[in-house]
Each structure stands twice: as C-alpha cells, then as structure tokens.
Amino acid sequence: MAAVFPQTEYPDVLIGLGKPDDAAVYRLDDERVLIQTTDFFTPIVDDPWLYGAIAAANSMSDVYAMGGEVSVCLNIAGFPEDLPVEVVGEILAGGAAKVQEADAAIAGGHTVTNPEPFYGLSVTGVASAASLFRKGSAEAGDHLVLTKPLGTGIITTAAKLTGSAESPASRKARRALGKPDIQPSHLEDAIGSMTRLNRASACAGRAAGVRSGTDITGFGLLGHAVELATASAADAPIQLQIEAGSVPALPGAFDYIKAGYLTRGSVRNPEHFGGHVAAANGVSAAHKTLLWEAETSGGLLLAVPPSGLGRFRDVCEREEQFFWEIGTVQPAREDEPVIRLL
Structure with a gap:
C-alpha cells in the first residue's frame, strides 16, 4: 500500500504508511495536525459495560500516545443476532462513558452481524x-517512564482459564498441580488499569517537552520499546537501557506467570523482536516474560528529556497520575542491540 500512496504525492500525510507509528497524522495547517486511529477487539472480561469501557480506552490510547487530545469517535461493532439488546446497550454505554470522560463525542458508527462480539472505536x-x-x-540522555503497571494480558488470561467456563474436571486437575484460582482483587486491579485513560500521561508529556513515545499493547513493553528505539536510532545509534526490576507489575502477575497463564504474545513477541534485545545475566525469566507479554489498554512509554523531568513529575502529581522511571536512553554503537535489560 505504501507504493500506492507514496509520501511524495501526499505531503500533508505526515505519518502514514511510509513511517508507521501509533496513529496516522495529517497536517491541517502550520500549527495543528489531525490524528486518526482505529481499534477493536473481542471481549476480555465478562461484564459488558466494563468490556465496552476497556475497548474504548484502548482505542483512544493511540491518540494520547501521539501527544494529542481526542475530539470525535465512531463506534465499530459486531454482535451475534441472538445477543440480548440489553447486553449490546451495556457495551455501548461503557464505551460512551469513556469517550465522555475524554471530553469527546461519539458521532455515529457502524455495526455488523458477527458470530462473536467485537467492539471498538474509530478515533479522531x-x-x-x-x-x-x-x-x-528519542535522544541519548532521555529518561524512560512508564505510566501503568504491566500484567493485564496475564491476569485476564488467568481469569479466562480459571473462571466460570472452566469445567469441573479441568479445575480439579489444575488445583492438583497447585495452580491458583484468579483472585477477584487482582482482576479488579487489572480492570482499573485498563479503564484508566492515558490522557493525563499525554498532558504531562506535552508539558515536559516529550518528543518520543508509544503506548504498550499487543507487542508488550519490549516489543513496543524496540519499535521506538529502532525508529530513533535511524539518525544516531542509541540504546534503551531498561531496569527490569524497576518495571511495575500488577498484583498477582508473577504468580500467574509461574502458573503458566500466558497469552500467545509471550512467545510471538520475543520470536519477532528478540534479536534486538540483550539481557543481563541477573534478569529473571519471570521478569522477561512480564516485559514480553501482551497488554491491553496499557500505559505510555515516554522518553522524557532531562530538562522536563521535574515538570513531568509536577503534572503527574497534579493529575494523580502514577508513573515509574524504568531506564534511560544512552548513546550506542551501530552493532549493539537497541534494548538492554539490566
């Protein structure tokens, strides 16, 4: 498709097929740009309202990952014919609540009949x-900050594997192996993380003069960090040095890693991006799994310039936004991996 729509013929498309990023960017004038993205997925929690809220927060996240504010959204949905209308209404209501929280509007959308429900947004x-x-x-000297803990993919997988759909025989066999049930409080913490908008994080990033960032979703922290690092290293070789022990995890995440409640991302992501990552001998296998695992509606990974770190902290404190300093950007040789775990 990049050959069909070359950048030279569409100069106002600042970010598109030629330079993949979290969203497409179109120049409106010398001062403003339009950000466009879309996302949707099938249910990851049982509660329809929460599912809609998570899907909407996830869909809007790419705009925040580009430093923008959400203006207007369209629903994108597919539902089975026999799904009760009350359930459909709850899914849409959950999404609407998150869009309202973003001070944006839903202006329409499109729904199709589908054997399995899916829901998300087209976001402008x-x-x-x-x-x-x-x-x-990203530039050498920047501080790496993460604005949500990891583990949503692990915990929602644990909920699916040990929830109401598990057969009595499977539950008995699993418990005989010492594998834990999902703890309701752990799932509640994960849902709280997934439904939190990345709006305050983006606001803090703008105030701090951030120029490089991404959100953490299907490729996991390390996969998305590789994308950020390789794009940044095109001008001058850099390396993202990430302190594995400083990366926050949701409560219960390491217990469920030990039990093997993992998504396919825990295998696919290192298979695809692993050649760009080196780890110190002291980094545990569990920490590596956490950092590779897929996330849903994860936080922002931002490269904060040293001069803006204090301002970033101030805005996060004002907005009651948590963040964790997890590493730095360092100069590197061209033959070095772009990510090093410490």
Whole structure:
C-alpha cells in the first residue's frame, strides 16, 4: 500500500504508511495536525459495560500516545443476532462513558452481524504540530517512564482459564498441580488499569517537552520499546537501557506467570523482536516474560528529556497520575542491540 500512496504525492500525510507509528497524522495547517486511529477487539472480561469501557480506552490510547487530545469517535461493532439488546446497550454505554470522560463525542458508527462480539472505536484527535510525540525522536540522555503497571494480558488470561467456563474436571486437575484460582482483587486491579485513560500521561508529556513515545499493547513493553528505539536510532545509534526490576507489575502477575497463564504474545513477541534485545545475566525469566507479554489498554512509554523531568513529575502529581522511571536512553554503537535489560 505504501507504493500506492507514496509520501511524495501526499505531503500533508505526515505519518502514514511510509513511517508507521501509533496513529496516522495529517497536517491541517502550520500549527495543528489531525490524528486518526482505529481499534477493536473481542471481549476480555465478562461484564459488558466494563468490556465496552476497556475497548474504548484502548482505542483512544493511540491518540494520547501521539501527544494529542481526542475530539470525535465512531463506534465499530459486531454482535451475534441472538445477543440480548440489553447486553449490546451495556457495551455501548461503557464505551460512551469513556469517550465522555475524554471530553469527546461519539458521532455515529457502524455495526455488523458477527458470530462473536467485537467492539471498538474509530478515533479522531488533534494536536499541536510542535508537541507531537513520535516513535522516532528519542535522544541519548532521555529518561524512560512508564505510566501503568504491566500484567493485564496475564491476569485476564488467568481469569479466562480459571473462571466460570472452566469445567469441573479441568479445575480439579489444575488445583492438583497447585495452580491458583484468579483472585477477584487482582482482576479488579487489572480492570482499573485498563479503564484508566492515558490522557493525563499525554498532558504531562506535552508539558515536559516529550518528543518520543508509544503506548504498550499487543507487542508488550519490549516489543513496543524496540519499535521506538529502532525508529530513533535511524539518525544516531542509541540504546534503551531498561531496569527490569524497576518495571511495575500488577498484583498477582508473577504468580500467574509461574502458573503458566500466558497469552500467545509471550512467545510471538520475543520470536519477532528478540534479536534486538540483550539481557543481563541477573534478569529473571519471570521478569522477561512480564516485559514480553501482551497488554491491553496499557500505559505510555515516554522518553522524557532531562530538562522536563521535574515538570513531568509536577503534572503527574497534579493529575494523580502514577508513573515509574524504568531506564534511560544512552548513546550506542551501530552493532549493539537497541534494548538492554539490566
């Protein structure tokens, strides 16, 4: 498709097929850009309202990952013909609540009949051209911050494997092996993380002069960090040095890793991106799994310039936004991996 729509013929498409990023960016004028993205997925929790809220927060996250604000959304949905209308209404209501929280509007959408439910949004946002976040703008000296703990994919998988759909025979066999049930409080913490918008994180990033960032979703922390690092290293070789022990995990995540409650991302992500990552001998297998695992509606990974770190902290404190400093961007040789786990 990049050959069909070459950048040279569409100069106002600032970020698109030629330079993949978290969202497409179109120049409106010298000062403003339009951000466009879309996302949807099948249910990951049983409660329909929460499913809609998580899907909407996840869909809007790419706009925040680019440093923008959400303006207007369209619903994208598919439902089985026999799904009760009350359930459909709850899914849409959950999504609507998150869009309202973003001070944006849902202006329409499209729904099809599908054997399995899916829901998400097409999202339009705006940003200042001068404050746009890109994957390819991290510089040596930047501080790496993460704005949500990891483990949503692990915990929701644990909930599926040990929840109401598990047969009595499977439950008995699993417990005989010492594998734990999902703890309701752990699932509640994961849902709380997934439904939290990345809006405050983006606000803090803009205030701090951030130029490089991404959100953490299906490729896991390390996969998305590789994308950010390789794009940034195109101009000058850099390496993201991540302190594995400083990366936050949701309560219960390591217990469920030990039990093997993992998604396919725990295998596919290192298979695809692993050649770009080196780990110190002291980094445990469990920490590596946590950092490779897929996330849903994860936080932002931002490269904060040293001069803006204090301002970033101040805005996060004002907005009651948690964040964790997990590493730094360092100069590197061209033959070094772009990610090093410490």
